[in-house]
Amino acid sequence: MPLTLLVVVMAVVAWFWLRNQPASQRKPAILKLVLVSGILMVVLLAITGRLYIVFALLAFLFPLLRRVLPSLLMGRMSGLGTGDASAKPGNQSHVSSNILKMTLDHDSGTMSGEIVEGPMAGRALADMGEDEFIELLQYCRGQDEDSARLLETYLDRRFGDSWRTDDPAGDDSAEESEPENSSSGGALSDSEALDILGLEPGASRDQIIQAHRRVMQKMHPDRGGSNYLAARVNEAKERLLS
The missing domain is CATH 1.10.287.110 (DnaJ domain)
Structure with missing residues (x-):
């Protein structure tokens, strides 16, 4: 029960944080939330001895990740490569x-x-x-x-x-x-x-x-x-x- 309550509290805090982000920054904010949530989930499963669930999920999603991940990485690298230090915040x-x-x-x-x-x-x-x-x-x-x-x-x-x-x-x-x-x-x-x-x-x-x-x-x-x-x-x- 305390664990469930902690998850609910964190979800509420994350929702309010995301809501207060400028519209132009919400996509990066969502990506950060997904990344942090994934890391916390892995840590939690490792502590409770259920890490095998992560490996099973990765095995299930591997065919999809193999097709999608390279294009996502290339898009990110392209964005970094064309970045402009003189651009205004939010581009x-x-x-x-x-x-x-x-x-x-x-x-x-x-x-x-x-x-x-x-x-x-x-x-x-x-x-x-x-x-x-x-x-x-x-x-x-x-x-x-x-x-x-x-x-x-x-x-x-x-x-x-x-x-x-x-x-x-x-x-x-x-x-x-x-x-x-x-x-x-x-x-x-x-x-x-x-x-x-x-x-x-x-x-x-x-x-x-x-x-x-x-x-x-x-x-x-x-x-x-x-x-x-x-x-x-x-x-x-x-x-x-x-």
């Missing part, structure tokens, strides 16, 4: 407009954002419903074209094409706001360019090129991004290399 890019501030997590490819101006200022996009997004989109289209393009990209990543059926402007507006070679309405500052590529001041030429390649893999239109975001990434690279 993120930030793209801002007059109304919105967006964050793209390089590891997960997820996009989050908040409203910084207008009637809905201060709200996080993750807490909004689809009807509210249409209202916000109409406001952005009337106030700032860049904000409208940025929000459309977010909606495409979150809802796919479903939100367009509720868009009063229809597909024509999407085509007009996302031309083939779209670009931003204003020149980027060095600070904005660094934010977009997820770099710190003083990044070298090679680091800028590597960061551009990494971010473009997430923001390219062929990978769920948009022409607008791809143009901003290219502008950021050109600004920092000029």
Whole structure:
């Protein structure tokens, strides 16, 4: 009974710890929990004389591990090999407009954002419903074209094409706001360019090129991004290399 109670307490503590982790850090946190739990389980089984259960489980899972483990290790090594010491914590890019501030997590490819101006200022996009997004989109289209393009990209990543059926402007507006070679309405500052590529001041030429390649893999239109975001990434690279 005390052992069962200990397991329950540890599980509750682990759950609260995981819940308090930033969204961008939850995947690594889960991996840490799995690793620590596995080690504790092996120690516990060894103390109770039931270590044979681990060997039996490994023998059962060996065919699966032999196929999955190499690819996992190669993916991890690849991530370490392309790591950038000048990247920001969490490996993120930030793209801002007059109304919105967006964050793209390089590891997960997820996009989050908040409203910084207008009637809905201060709200996080993750807490909004689809009807509210249409209202916000109409406001952005009337106030700032860049904000409208940025929000459309977010909606495409979150809802796919479903939100367009509720868009009063229809597909024509999407085509007009996302031309083939779209670009931003204003020149980027060095600070904005660094934010977009997820770099710190003083990044070298090679680091800028590597960061551009990494971010473009997430923001390219062929990978769920948009022409607008791809143009901003290219502008950021050109600004920092000029």
